[in-house]
Amino acid sequence: MSTGRLAGRYSLQRPLGAGGMGKVWLARDEMLDRDVAVKELTLPEGMSPKERADSVKRAVREAQATARLRHSGIVALHDVLVEYERPWLVMELLRGRTLADTIREFGPMPPDYAARIGADVLEALSVAHAQGMQHRDVKPGNVFLTESGRVVLTDFGIARQEGQATLTEQGLMIGSPGFIAPERLDGHPGGPASDLWSLGATLYTAVTGTAAYAGSAAQRVRDTMTQPPPVAPGPLGPLINAMMAHHPETRPDPRVVIPALRQVAAGGPLPHVPAGQEMTVPSPVRKRGRAALWIAAAAALVVAVAAGGFFVLRSMDGGVPTAFTVPMDVCTLISQEDVGLLLRTQSPPKGQRGSDDEGPKCSWPISQSGVGLQVQKDSDTVDPWSMTPVSARTLFQGQKRYWTRYDQLDWKWPEIGVKDSMKSKRTPVRELSGVGEEAFALELAGPSGRVHSAYVYYRLANLVVRVEYSTVADRPTDEDIKQSALKAAQASEQALRNAA
Known part of the structure; x- marks a missing residue:
């Protein structure tokens, strides 16, 4: 048609x-x-x-x-x-291009960029594997790089669920020669380890610009079955080679591969990656939502926090929570006492709850000044507590890119008395330490050049939090306004950590 x-x-x-x-x-x-x-x-x-x-x-x-x-x-x-x-x-609808098209146009990728793509894909695969499914056609053409920075695994049309009869029992081999694991070519149904092999072949293509096995389809199948995998140059070479080991039981565990890829993506050296045991679907306790995150916690437990009213998955060493997973009241993230100190009032206002497309928010406005907080989500996620650290990192970077695009914008806050739009100029976006796992800050200055609003964005585990402090009063200095926003962000982060 x-x-x-x-x-x-x-x-x-x-x-x-x-x-x-x-x-x-x-x-x-x-x-x-x-x-x-x-x-x-x-x-x-x-x-x-x-x-x-x-x-x-x-x-x-x-x-x-x-x-x-x-x-x-x-x-x-x-x-x-x-x-x-x-x-x-x-x-x-995804906007961007496939990994295959990107390689075809620009050639081999830098190892850190390829590593980030590999880690994102493997986390997505781990979610599928935790539900008893394998993709069966991981290849550059089925990895999509969106304009917003997401790495998306597409075409689950040939996915196979464990226990479900295959539709290819009459000899049709599902997948793409050169990206099909040896055990599947040998007639076995495969499993998570087979997808890992295919991802290894995909990463080989990403860092070299060529397929691990070339030639006709028949030649690619024959070489996959009989030849050892080639070793890619650069820091990812040993890891890719281990992922493409001929026997599934000798391939490394994804729980080891993901952090190794993340380390290379961050510019670090490749850590030692031991050969894994045969990979199977995680046990039921690891099948709960966002399994890729929870599998990564070697020893974890779910803790109910009565005061905060939500659950988190927390590592046994008491570090940063792996994920906040059930919604909470964002107005509890900054206490009334802290609001009073920030707004310099003995009668702090109660938080005003709200929500928009970016997530739930709370504001504490008084005449001429206000504090605002929002726990954010991307457009593909139901709520912030359904985010993953991967999607949260993508959202965080997207917010940073958004602010760098606009030097001038209109600003108003009717609840504090600014009802008409004020032409404002953005200060440079800067990295910020001392709050969250990563953070950045910026300010808005009015026509006189005086700062009236300061913003802090930070990421903690799978949450991206935006904090704003604004005032049109004469007394606070520009530095006071910056520090007030930072203190509000630190107070909210501490509330999250304490609840965990």
């Missing part, structure tokens, strides 16, 4: 791409007024009724598989339907 409407709400605009599994369309969800990607599963002419039914079953399986996986590194599935006698999958 050329263009049309599906389910009375999805208006197909134009094709975005096509492959062996079908065609992807840019579409408009007219009910929710947003752009989406719609995958059309094309069915060849002359298919038997059984073959057609199997294809539809495969699409439904993709929907069932993907819909259960909630992670910033996994493309979100919105809807599935069958029209014009074939299945359609409605997914989030």
Whole structure:
């Protein structure tokens, strides 16, 4: 078909791409007024009724598989339907390019950049593995790099759930030659270790610009089965080689690979990565939400905190919580006593709760001055407590990039008496220490050049917190305003740490 409407709400605009599994369309969800990607599963002419039914079953399986996986590194599935006698999958629209296209255009990637991509993909895979699923087609073409900085694993259409009969029992090999693990080529169903092998092959391509095994499809299959994996140059070479070990039981554990990749991504050396034991789906206690984070905690427990009213996963050594997982009242993050000290009043206001697309927030305004706090989320996440450290880092960096784009902007805060927009100039965005695991700060100055607002953004585990202190009173100096915002941020961070 050329263009049309599906389910009375999805208006197909134009094709975005096509492959062996079908065609992807840019579409408009007219009910929710947003752009989406719609995958059309094309069915060849002359298919038997059984073959057609199997294809539809495969699409439904993709929907069932993907819909259960909630992670910033996994493309979100919105809807599935069958029209014009074939299945359609409605997914989030990703803007950017695939890893394959990036390598093709720019050549080999720096090791730190490739390492960050690998860690993000492996965390997404760990979420799928924790639910008993394997991707089975990890390759550069199925790793998407969005304009906002997300690394997204796409095309779970050939994902396989443990215990579910495969649709390829008649000899069809699922995957892409050169990126299929040896044990799967040998007829075994594979598992998480097979996806790890495929990710290793993907990273080899990222850092070298070429595939680990080249030639025809038959030659790639033969070499994968008979030849040792080549060693990539640079700091990632030994790790990639270990990930591509011929026997699954000799490949390293993802819980070791992820921090090793993160260390290289941060500019550090590659730590020693021992060969792992055979990787299996984590035990049920590790299957709870955002499993990639929880698996990474070698020894962890869930602690209920009555005072804070939420749960966190905390490492046994008492360090920073791995993840805050249940919503809490953000107005409790700054005490009334601290609000009074910040606003220099003996009658501090009660927090005013609110929420917008960026997350729940609280403000404490009085005449001419106010403190504000928001626990933020990205557009792909239901609430901040569904974020992961990976998605939180991406959001944090995105906020930093956002502020660097705008030197001038309009500012107002009616609750403190600034009802008309004030032309304001942004001060340089600067890194900040002493709050969170990472932080940055900036100020806004009015037409007179005097600072009226100071902002601090910080990340703690999977939370990104924005803190604002504003005043149009004459007495506080620019430095006073900066310090007030920092003190408010530190108070909120301490409240989180104390609750944990």
